[in-house]
Amino acid sequence: MIMPGNKDADLILVGTRKGAFVFTSKDGRRSWKMHGPYFEGTDVFHMVHDGRSGTTYAGVSNYQWGPQMMSSRDLGETWKESKKHPKFPKGSGWSVEQLWHIEPGSERNPERLYAGVAPAGLFVSNDSGDTWKLVSGLTNHPTRKEWTPGAGGMCLHSILVDPRSPKKLHVGISAVGVLYSEDGGQKWSFQNKNVRAGFLPNKYPVFGQCVHKLRRVNGEPDTLIQMNHCGVYRSTDNGVAWKEITENLPSDFGFSIALDHNVKGRIYAIVEKGGDNRTPPKDHFAVWIKEGSLPWRKVEKGFPDPAYFGTYREGMASDREDPCGVYFGTNTGLLYASRDMGESWTRVAEALPPILSVTAARA
Amino acid sequence: MPVKVRLADPLRQYTGNRTTLMVDSCYTIADLIRSLDREYPGIGGRILDDQENVRRFVNVFLNGDLVKGPPEKAAIRGDDEVFIIQSVAGG
Numbered sequence: 001m002i003m004p005g006n007k008d009a010d011l012i013l014v015g016t017r018k019g020a021f022v023f024t025s026k027d028g029r030r031s032w033k034m035h036g037p038y039f040e041g042t043d044v045f046h047m048v049h050d051g052r053s054g055t056t057y058a059g060v061s062n063y064q065w066g067p068q069m070m071s072s073r074d075l076g077e078t079w080k081e082s083k084k085h086p087k088f089p090k091g092s093g094w095s096v097e098q099l100w101h102i103e104p105g106s107e108r109n110p111e112r113l114y115a116g117v118a119p120a121g122l123f124v125s126n127d128s129g130d131t132w133k134l135v136s137g138l139t140n141h142p143t144r145k146e147w148t149p150g151a152g153g154m155c156l157h158s159i160l161v162d163p164r165s166p167k168k169l170h171v172g173i174s175a176v177g178v179l180y181s182e183d184g185g186q187k188w189s190f191q192n193k194n195v196r197a198g199f200l201p202n203k204y205p206v207f208g209q210c211v212h213k214l215r216r217v218n219g220e221p222d223t224l225i226q227m228n229h230c231g232v233y234r235s236t237d238n239g240v241a242w243k244e245i246t247e248n249l250p251s252d253f254g255f256s257i258a259l260d261h262n263v264k265g266r267i268y269a270i271v272e273k274g275g276d277n278r279t280p281p282k283d284h285f286a287v288w289i290k291e292g293s294l295p296w297r298k299v300e301k302g303f304p305d306p307a308y309f310g311t312y313r314e315g316m317a318s319d320r321e322d323p324c325g326v327y328f329g330t331n332t333g334l335l336y337a338s339r340d341m342g343e344s345w346t347r348v349a350e351a352l353p354p355i356l357s358v359t360a361a362r363a
Numbered sequence: 364m365p366v367k368v369r370l371a372d373p374l375r376q377y378t379g380n381r382t383t384l385m386v387d388s389c390y391t392i393a394d395l396i397r398s399l400d401r402e403y404p405g406i407g408g409r410i411l412d413d414q415e416n417v418r419r420f421v422n423v424f425l426n427g428d429l430v431k432g433p434p435e436k437a438a439i440r441g442d443d444e445v446f447i448i449q450s451v452a453g454g
Contacts, residue, residue: 064420064449065373065409081405088413095412 006075009363010319012327013056014335015044018353020058022076024363029325029339032348038076043098046314049075049361050104050113057129059099059115067099069115071129075363084131086115086123092139094119101314103159106166116156120147120173122185135185138171143207150174150210150229151275157313158214162238163221170214170224170239177209178226180239191239196230199275212255213313220264227257227313232269248295249288250281256316260324260341265292268318268326268342270311278310278331285309287328289342302336302345309334314357321362329355364441366395371448377406392423392434395445410447420450 012023012032019037038044043061050057056072058079069082088094098118105112105124115123115132122135138156147154158172167184170191177192190207197209210229217223222238230253231246246252251271260266267290272278280286285307286298309332319325326342329335333352336345365385375382389395393415400407412418416433423430423437424446430437439445 062373064418064452066412066418083404085408087408090414093414095414095416 006363010321010325011049011075011361011363012317012335012337012348013047013049013357013359013361014329014349014352014355015047015058015314015357016329016333016353016355017043020044020047020060020076021349021352022056023335023348024075029319029321029337032337034349035076038079039070044356045098046101046357046359048102048104048359049363051361052104052107052110053128054363055128057102057113059102061098067096067117069099069102069129069132082125082129082132086117086121086132086134088121088134088139094121094139096121097153098155100155100157101159103161106161106163108166112166114159114161114169116159116171118153118155119149120154120156120176122156122159122169122171124185137181137186138179138188141179141188146207147173147176148208152313158211160214160216160224162216170216172211172214172226174212175208175210175229177207177211178214178239191235191242193241194244195226195228195233195242196244198230213257215257215259217259217264218261223265225257225259225267227254227269229253229275232257232267245290247290253278255313256311256328258316258318258326258328260326261318261320262322262324263291263341266290266324266341268316269296270316270328272310279308280306280310283307287326287338287342287345299342299345302347312356314359315355317358317360319360319362325360327358327360329358331355366439366441367444368395368399369444369446369448373449374406374409374447377403377409389439392417392425392430392437392439392445395439396434420452421447422450423447 009024014021019040021036023032047058058070060068070079096117101116103114111128113125123132160170162168169181179188192209195209213227224235233242235242253274254271256270258268269288283306285303286300288296290296309330316328326338331354335349365387368384
């Protein structure tokens with residue numbers, strides 16, 4: 001039950017290194033009120049608000065006491081722990097270390113959720129997060145022993161459920177790449193064609209690419225966008241092949257990417273100098289915007305300059321309003337919002353812990 | 364004879380704020396943690412990882428000595444005292 005005062009509110013859900021925060025707006029995203037912190041002192045890698053049930057989910061990853069999948073029916077006022085958390089089977093040798101991503105299933109399966117964890121694993125819940133089961137087809141992939149982690153661990157951080165068929169799933173794993181299943185997760189194939197792995201001797205392997213974030217264009221389900229360790233890519237055939245669209249970006253390295261909900265092909269991205277220096281190119285922070293075949297253009301107004309912060313892979317999100325709102329949080333605790341498709345930005349909060357994830361929704 | 368268990372503060376959320384408990388009929392640390400989990404659902408997963416080993420940054424002390432190795436092999440007896448606390452970390 002959402003608290004009466006927050007009904008119809010716009011929401012920004014923020015996971016940080018030291019807890020979670022919920023920001024609500026009741027005036028058309030002009031001003032925001034902060035709630036929290038929840039799970040104080042603990043890593044919250046991801047939070048989502050599931051519009052199907054009105055439930056908020058948080059992946060809480062305490063490095064001492066382990067991960068907990070939590071849910072709230074009142075936007076964070078109270079939280080309930082899953083009865084059975086995502087957990088690898090005994091004898092597998094793996095233990096869930098962090099809950100990286102929570103993805104609501106399709107409208108056809110209103111109680112289904114997916115969770116991506118480190119070490120790379122996909123879990124499914126068919127009871128609104130009360131219990132979780134391993135999608136073993138991915139864990140048992142014949143190449144699994146050859147998978148290697150990125151600097152953030154071998155995390156499964158992106159999950160796409162095809163709106164046309166809930167059995168068609170994409171996942172993104174660092175540093176393994178994109179995998180696709182047509183049968184609900186029993187069999188998986190790699191989808192990394194034309195995606196560069198500049199850090200390997202073979203620059204275009206079948207797998208081993210470091211996908212940083214994978215998203216699907218709303219209303220154009222065959223079009224996927226990925227921010228990668230080595231560029232930005234677009235696929236127009238549901239991931240079968242990719243085309244690099246890094247073009248005039250000042251760097252091919254970044255984590256955060258978001259897509260406009262209304263304007264197909266409008267992309268928002270933040271790039272950094274590189275894997276060994278994750279600060280803005282030339283020390284000037286910008287949000288980069290691209291529409292279709294047009295070149296990337298930057299929006300810098302409203303940001304500190306010079307700037308030496310970065311953003312993480314879940315650090316940017318868009319909402320479903322029109323015009324689309326875009327949001328991002330930095331690893332120095334700054335939270336920004338735009339209510340005009342990224343053209344102008346306001347600072348919502350400036351002293352949060354390092355921000356791990358940002359998502360947007362409507363209560 | 365029951366075993367006395369002392370828990371770190373973050374685990375109080377499972378025990379109704381109690382940090383000292385008496386637990387009966389346990390022969391190993393693993394038994395003890397299973398027994399705790401039956402009485403306070405969820406607490407076992409905070410102490411043990413998916414492979415039922417004590418989590419890397421959790422320490423179990425038996426009568427003041429750090430328990431090393433699998434909790435299934437750590438025998439306990441009545442009147443023993445078990446501490447379950449997080450390890451120190453800094454930075």
